[in-house]
Amino acid sequence: MREFSTDILVIGGGPAGLSAAAEAASTGAGVTIAESERRLGGQLVKQSHKFFGGKEEHAGTRGYEIAKILKDEISQYGDRVRTMFNTTIVGYYGDEGIVTAMVGEEDYFHISPKKIVVACGAQERLIPFPNNDIPGVYGAGAVQTLMNVYGIVPGRRVLMVGAGNIGLIVTYQLLQTGVEVAAILEATPRIGGYWVHAAKVRRMGVPILLRHSIKRATGDQVVTGADIVELDENFSEAGLSEHVECDTICLAVGLTPTNELLWQAGCRMRYTPYLCGHVPLRDASMRTSNENIWIAGDSSGIEEASAAMIEGRIAGLSAAESLGYKAPPGKFDRYRSRLRNLRAGEVGEKIRAGVASVAVAEWGNV
Ligand SMILES: Cc1cc2nc3c(=O)[nH]c(=O)nc-3n(C[C@H](O)[C@H](O)[C@H](O)COP(=O)(O)OP(=O)(O)OC[C@H]3O[C@@H](n4cnc5c(N)ncnc54)[C@H](O)[C@@H]3O)c2cc1C
Known part of the structure; x- marks a missing residue:
């Protein structure tokens, strides 16, 4: 069985995963993106309308154009970001430190990542x-x-x-x-x-x-x-x-977070209707109760691409820091403040309630 290792495995190449990959690579970490489809961008590639959200999250830009901006961003890191298309991560084996990957429908292999960001998006109800x-x-x-x-x-x-x-x-x-x-x-x-x-x-x-x-x-x-x-x-x-x-x-009756790998990994999960399903508990850096796994985007609760991108950046940066790579001072705070702004006001009320119900201040206290 083939096997290769990577610093950080990002599962899913949508806005959350691409942002996580870019941010982790910017610190010097090696990143592998595994994406089931034959293209990057997740839901963005299908969206021809102009997005809402914050200016820094490309509000007013069409979805497929945002996908291109993110792809251009990761391409500047060259070989530091490896992308595997047509590759679905199907299993997590924590004791052995591996995930199993499937290319197409027949070819299986192992990846042994040091850290993982799960950004698998959502499933339709x-x-x-x-x-x-x-x-x-x-x-x-x-x-x-x-x-x-x-x-x-x-x-x-x-x-x-x-x-x-x-x-x-x-x-x-x-x-x-x-x-x-x-x-x-x-x-x-x-x-x-x-x-x-x-x-x-x-x-x-x-x-x-x-x-x-x-x-x-x-x-x-x-x-x-x-x-x-x-x-x-x-x-x-x-x-x-x-x-x-x-x-x-x-x-078009709603989405629910894709969470199978998170269950397999033993992440502590909680049902919250405001985030549309079972989602993992997470700390402020988007780390789950499994110290090797971070989450971002719709997998962490159904929201919007704008929030998915910021969560991805926080998760990617934090996963890289856990390996000894350094985030520029103040970066986490800036991202958290952008996330708070996005979720402010009446429209963000349910999301705020949902996130509060799964937020963990310190893992030691849980
Ligand atoms: C019609 C529509 C309109 C929208 N309009 C807006 C808008 O105006 N503004 C806004 O901010 N948001 C909008 N959104 C929401 C936005 O598209 C999503 O919130 C966003 O795409 C979530 O990003 P994500 O990276 O978490 O997931 P996704 O974009 O779904 O990406 C997840 C990726 O993970 C891959 N994947 C899943 N499982 C695996 C696996 N096991 N192994 C490997 N790869 C895997 C998938 O193939 C996919 O490419 C809209 C969504 C839709 C459907």
Whole structure:
């Protein structure tokens, strides 16, 4: 079995992982990025809209352009950052100090890293309803990948389920490619995404039906439509169902942190609805209860790319420091202050509560 070692293994090449890699490499540490896909950038490569967030996190820049900025940043470190594409980290064996990696579907090998930053992003949630397994039912991430990575439209007429930012943005992207969107269904009484995104799709004639959900997909072999229904305040059916014709049902019903490796590594985990799932306890440097593992980005709780990048920088810097590399004075404080600014105000209220519930001041006290 092949095996090689590295100072710091960064698992995932999205905004969190790329930022961690850049920051660790800037101190002189050797870094390996393992990325399942054949490209870097994570979710960013699919985002054609301009991002919100802080100026230092490239607010006003389109997602795929932010990915390019981060890739350019790591390329300045030359061989100090090694990137392995099409490589998924599938197992953690702490006693032996190795992780197992899979290239494609057949080639396995070992990596023995001194330290690890887990930046594996998130997974899409799906909802149960009759016929949800027939062709034509997609997660919103899959629709984005089809359209924005492979240039393929998923269908001609889509029913979107979920009016959070992802549902609204993917609706807009569908409309831009000429696909009709019959409606957006939202089970709660309010639109979860930013108003600017909601206003755009409404102006383009897409109704957003609050307190509505999907009851079943219709069609024998493929989706031909959906029965939808109004909900009452207890999320029970409030009336007769209505039929909507469509060939695609797109589910944008939330994300949950990718955390399998963290469970395997024995990190102390806690469920917090504000961060959308089970996430590891972490100290201010993003270190978990496993002294060799740091976390960053959506794996540490569902937030935004802007926060993912800063968490990545903190995690990468701290992992490098633990190996004796030096961070310039004041850098941690600057990153922490940027993170606090991003999470300030009413919009950051739930994130602040979530982070507070998993923050650890000193590992010795836990
Ligand atoms: C439609 C949409 C719109 C958005 N709009 C905005 C916005 O306007 N502003 C904003 O700030 N944020 C936005 N976001 C959120 C933002 O994209 C995410 O918060 C951000 O990408 C999270 O970064 P990450 O690096 O943690 O994860 P990801 O970007 O998901 O990257 C994780 C990477 O890890 C890889 N990976 C996973 N597991 C493994 C493994 N075991 N081995 C190797 N590689 C692995 C994946 O292939 C992926 O490339 C949006 C997201 C979506 C879906």
